[in-house]
Amino acid sequence: MALSKKSVMAALLLLLLITSQGKSSVQSIGVNYGKIADDLPPATEVIALYKTSGIGKMRIFDPNQATLQALKGSGISVIVGVVNNDLQGLATSPAAANGWVQTNISPYLPDVNISYIAAGNEIKPSDPLAQYVGPAMQNLYNAVTSSNLPTQIKVSTVIDMSLMGNTYPPSSGSFSDNASAYINAIASFLVSTKAPLLANVYPYFAYLSDPTTDIKLDYALLNSSGVVVQDGNLGYQNLFDAMMDSLYSALEKIGAANLTVIVTETGWPSDGGVAATVDNAGTYYKNLMSHVNNGTPKRPGPLETYLFALFDEDQKGPAETEKHFGLFSPTKQPKYQLSFS
Template identity: 65%
Template sequence: MDFLSVNRTLMIATYLFLGFFIANHTITGSISLLSNHLLSFVFARNCCRKHITSKSFIFECDLGATKPIGVCNGRIADNLPSEQDVVSFYTSNGIGKMRIYDPNQATLQALRGTNIELILGVPNGDLQSLTTPSTANYWVQNNIVAFSPAVNFRYIAVGNEVEPSDPASQYVLPAMQNIYNALASANLGGEIKVSTSVSASLLAQSYPPSAGSFGATSSTYITPIVSFLATTGAPLLVNVYPYFAYIGDPQNIRLDFALFTAQGTVFQDGALAYQNLFDAIVDAFYSALEAAGGANVEIVVSETGWPSTGEAAATVDNASTYYKNLINHVNDGTPKKPGKAMETYLFAMFDEDQKGPAETERHFGLFSPDKQPKYNNISFS
C-alpha cells in the first residue's frame, strides 16, 4: 500500500471510531472511556498538502472587519492558468491574500505591486538546510528581502504537515527560529510572523473538544513549537476536513453535522453545544494548545474542503452547501471562541487532473481550470 493509501486508511479508521461515539453517546459518562482510546478524528489530507508546488489564495469574503476566507490553489495539473493569470484572477475577484507553499519566483514576481498579502511556505525538503543560520539568512535575503516591500509578506510557513515520526520533524523548530532571526536581522521581524502547518493527526484525543490534547509522542514535537508561537504571537496552521469524517463512517456521522445544516445541538460538551463537526475539530485543537501552554495561540484553518465528485457524498450540491455554510459560519467563531472570526482556507482553487489515487482528489476545485466557477451560490466579495 502506498503512502497516500496508508494515510487514507488510518484516517478512515479514526473517523469510524469518532462517528460511533458522536452518533451513540452523549458527553456525560463517556469522557473517561474515550480519553484512553480516541485518536484524532480528523486526519489531514496529506496527499493534498504535501505538494511543494502548491499555492493557495485568500479571497476577501463579506466578513466585515474580520479575518478573510482563504482558498488553496494546488498546482498538480497540466492545464492551469499561468502565475500571472492567477494573480490577475485574484484582482478580478477582490482577492486580498495569497498562500504559496514554496518561494516560486514567477509568483513572487507577479505579486509585485499588487499589495496582496502573502503567506510564503518553506518546503519540507529545505528544512534541514535551514537549521544552519547562514543558509536561513540566505533564504530570507533571496526570497523575502529581494521582493519586499513590493511583495506584501504576512506569514512564513516553515514546513507543511511534518509528522513527529518524520525524520524532518527535528528540523522544524530550529528552521523556524533561524528564519525568525534572519527576518529580525533584516528589520522585518515585527511585520512577518513565522509558523508551521500541522495535521490534525497530532491530536491524541479530540472528543470531547474540551479534552483535546496532544499525545506523548506529538507533545515532544509540538510543545516547543507552541511555546515559540506563543512567544512570537504567530498562529498555528491546522487542516480540518469534516468531509473525510463523513465518508469514513456515513452510518454514524450525520451528513447535516458535517455540512453545517443540523437544526439543533448534535452533542453537548459541558456548557458548550456543538452543531457542526468543523467547530468540534477546531475547539479540540484549542484545548490541546491550552494544555501545551499555548492559550494565547490562535488557529488558522489552513485547509478544508468538499469534493464535487468521486464518492457517494462527493456531489456538487454537498460541496456547494459546505462551502457556502462554512463561509457564512466562520465569522461567528466556535463554541469555545464565540464571536472570534476564524481565518479559514478552502481547498481548492482549481480541479487538479494529475492528482490521485482517489478520484475525489481531482475534484476539490471551486473553479475549473478555465476559471469558470463550479458553484453559483458562493460569493467571495
C-alpha cells in the same frame, strides 16, 4: 418627512457597522493556490482571478518566483510555504535560512503583502524531518528579524489533525502521546514569538472515517438545524467547530491557551469518492464562508481560514478525490456560486 440629526447619525453608524462587518468577513477568507496540475493558467491570470473574485488572501506552498512577481502591487496577503525537503538545510545552517529569506522574501517587499512564512506542511512526529521543524523556524525567524523585515511577517508551521489523540467531546481534546514533544516545542516557539499556529482542518475526512453512524452528513456540512453535540455549556451544530475547539482544548492542556490558530486548509471534494458531489462541496464552502467570521463556541470572533483550493489539480493523488477540491476549473470557470465580497 425630514429626519432629525440624531436619526441621520444613527443611520450612518448602522451603515458603518454593516460595512465593517462585511470587510471583516471578507478578510477572514483566503484560498490556497495549489499547482499540482499540467493545465493551469499563468500566474498573472491567477492573480487577476483572485482580484476579480474578491479574494484577498492567498497561500502558496513554495516561494514560486512567477507567483510572487505577479503578486506585486496586488494588495493580496500571502502565506509563503517552505517545502518540506528544504527544512533540514534551513535547520542546520543559519546562513541557508538567511539566504532563503534574502532570495524569496526580501526582494518582493513591500510590493507583496507577505503575512506568514510556513516552515513545512503536515510533518508527522514520526517523520525524519520532524526534528528539523523547530530549528528551521528558529533560523528563519532570526533571518527575518535580523533583516529588519516588517514585523507582521511571522514564522510558523502547518500541522494537521492527525496529531490529535482525542477530539471528542471538544473539551477533552488532547494531542497524542507520540506527538507530545513535537507539538510542545512548536507551541513554545510560537508563543514566544507571538506567531499563530497554522492548521489544516478537514471535516470531510473525519466524516469519511465514519459516514453512517457517529458523524452525520449535515453535521459535517455545517447544515444541522440544531445542536448535535452538547459539551458542558457549549453546544455544537457542526463538525468544523467541534474539531477546532478540540484543537484549542489540546493547546490549553500544553500551556498554549492564548495561541491563535489559522486554518490554512479546509475543503470538500466535488467528485471521486463518498459524499463527494458538487452539491455537497458547494454547501460546505457556502456554509463555512458565512460561518467562520463568528468563530467557534470556545473562541468567538473572526477565524482566518483558507479554502482548499483555487483549482482542480489533475496530477494530485493517490485518492481520486484529491483531484476535485477546486473552487474553479483550470479554465477559470467557477464551480460554485460563492461570494467573497
